[in-house]
Amino acid sequence: MRFATWNVNSVKARLPRLLEWLAATKPDVLCLQETKVGAEAFPSAEVAELGYETAAYGQGRWNGVALLSRVGLSDVRRGFDGEPGYPDPEARAISATCGGIRFTSIYVPNGRTPEDPHYVYKLAWFAGLRAALAQSSGPAVVAGDFNVAPTDDDVWDPGVFVGATHVTPPERRALADLRELGFTDVVPRPMKGDRPFTYWDYRAGMFHQNKGMRIDLVYATADVASAVRDAVVDRDARKGKGPSDHAPVVVDTDPGSVF
DNA sequence: ATGACGTATAATATACGA
Numbered sequence: 001m002r003f004a005t006w007n008v009n010s011v012k013a014r015l016p017r018l019l020e021w022l023a024a025t026k027p028d029v030l031c032l033q034e035t036k037v038g039a040e041a042f043p044s045a046e047v048a049e050l051g052y053e054t055a056a057y058g059q060g061r062w063n064g065v066a067l068l069s070r071v072g073l074s075d076v077r078r079g080f081d082g083e084p085g086y087p088d089p090e091a092r093a094i095s096a097t098c099g100g101i102r103f104t105s106i107y108v109p110n111g112r113t114p115e116d117p118h119y120v121y122k123l124a125w126f127a128g129l130r131a132a133l134a135q136s137s138g139p140a141v142v143a144g145d146f147n148v149a150p151t152d153d154d155v156w157d158p159g160v161f162v163g164a165t166h167v168t169p170p171e172r173r174a175l176a177d178l179r180e181l182g183f184t185d186v187v188p189r190p191m192k193g194d195r196p197f198t199y200w201d202y203r204a205g206m207f208h209q210n211k212g213m214r215i216d217l218v219y220a221t222a223d224v225a226s227a228v229r230d231a232v233v234d235r236d237a238r239k240g241k242g243p244s245d246h247a248p249v250v251v252d253t254d255p256g257s258v259f
Numbered sequence: 260a261t262g263a264c265g266t267a268t269a270a271t272a273t274a275c276g277a
Contacts, residue, residue, distance in 0.1 A: 010267075036266070036267070059277090206264095239261040
């Protein structure tokens with residue numbers, strides 16, 4: 001199986017690139033984030049022409065997540081039990097069973113700054129996600145924009161991030177709490193350079209200088225993680241005219257593995 | 260060259276992103 005995660009930063013604005021990428025990469029399952037459309041406006045018909053079923057969860061202007069699958073898509077759940085909101089729950093998580101694996105596409109709250117109420121919300125959201133995942137069992141993949149760089153090696157210059165969100169000990173603790181549930185961080189290889197960054201700010205030529213962050217993560221249960229044969233950041237998708245500021249992470253499991 | 264911010268909206272400025 002090939003599965004992937006990609007923060008597309010608006011599925012409407014990215015639709016031509018998304019369709020081109022799907023046709024070329026052919027993932028069996030794709031976790032999308034920041035679709036920025038309501039479920040009714042998701043381009044389901046367009047991706048259906050490429051053989052994909054869609055489950056979308058959106059609220060219009062902000063957030064929005066979706067799952068695309070060509071290996072089945074069942075038991076769709078939007079959000080999760082006990083999900084915190086700001087104050088109301090936002091479209092940040094969607095789950096479905098595809099090819100025997102329970103996939104969850106997540107877009108974790110940004111947090112803005114460690115002093116901001118959104119930072120408290122971010123940590124509460126992680127805690128809620130952890131509690132919900134603790135209630136489930138079986139092969140699972142939680143993939144998406146975690147908005148946390150797991151280590152200092154996952155940002156281009158730790159000095160720049162002193163006092164900033166995405167690198168604080170409580171945020172990294174939230175990731176560790178998920179791993180303690182039995183999830184493995186499937187670290188991809190970079191296509192180029194020494195570190196597998198997945199996000200580069202649009203501004204000031206950050207991509208071209210490889211000043212990025214690894215914040216798009218794939219967390220897999222042991223059965224799935226042990227079947228992984230390759231994982232890569234598709235930085236080609238960050239190139240050219242009109243890219244998202246995030247690159248997809250593409251994971252291949254052993255063809256002999258059945259879940 | 261990958262090439263110097265982008266997306267969305269009750270819009271011509273503002274919120275948000277990380």
